[in-house]
Amino acid sequence: MEKHNKDIHDSIERYKIRHGYTSFTPRAALIDMDGTLLDSMKWHTKAWHRMMTELGVECTREEFYLYEGMTGAATIDTLIRRAFGRPATPEEKTELYARKTGYFNEYPRVEIVKGAERMVRCLMENDITCVLVTGSGQPSNLARLDDDFPGGFPHDLRITSHSVTFGKPHPEPYLKAMALAKAAPWECIVIENAPLGVESGAKAGAFTIAVTTGPIPDKELWKAGADLVLPSMETLADLLPYILNEC
Ligand code: CA
DSSP: OHHHHHHHHHHHHHHHHHHTOSOOOOOEEEEOOBTTTBOOHHHHHHHHHHHHHHTTOOOOTTHHHHTTTSOHHHHHHHHHHHHHSSOOOHHHHHHHHHHHHHHHHHSOOOOBOTTHHHHHHHHHHTTOEEEEEOSOOOHHHHHHHHHHSTTTSOGGGEEOGGGOSSOTTSSHHHHHHHHHHTOOGGGEEEEESSHHHHHHHHHTTOEEEEEOOSSOOHHHHHHTTOSEEESOHHHHHHHHHHHHHOO
16 A cells, blocks of 8 residues: 555656646546446447447447547547548437437446445545536436435536537546536546546646556556556545545
8 A cells, every 4th residue: 555655646746747736635526437437338339339330330349448438429420430531410410329329228237337436435525526527428327326326426516428519538528527616627636447538637637547447558548648547446446545635
């Protein structure tokens, strides 16, 4: 644990220097949903691959891990441009996202990421305001958060695909989350699992913690701008008291 404490201390110092901040005093945690709270990415990638293949778009299931964090509309536009050399129409975005969501809902109920409940509880006990920041607009996953994390994510403290124009990796979602939490960047921790989400959080100026919960290698998360990369959500839940204490 001592080594971890030193890593945490060093990463906070590096973060302050990088942004020119004189302090880091967390009041809010801005938290991604898919792959961070819910172990849902394996079914999202399967649903995306199935829908796009039916459409005649050549793609691999693995590539959808790279688009994780983008809104559904942005993912559809990216692939339609690549396959057909034109932007997706608004009707296509709506229809294809609904089809992908339908496939996702056919698959088994996703589990909560191990350690996520403990992580959220620790934040709540330390009076840290939690804001959900997701590129998803999928009602089934958004609705279950009330049961999975009781009191953790009030509905007026949620940024979804419906709240943003650009979406991750643009800093917009995390900047809007900071405004909802009435917190400055140096008062915010971002908790993410994917490179595009990490990039968004880091560009917004928050202390950005990346947790590897899937096949994305550590180095991609560091490259995207993570201030700290941890091997599991359980590790973050273990270290969170030290992180909050270090500030
Ligand atoms: Ca994610």
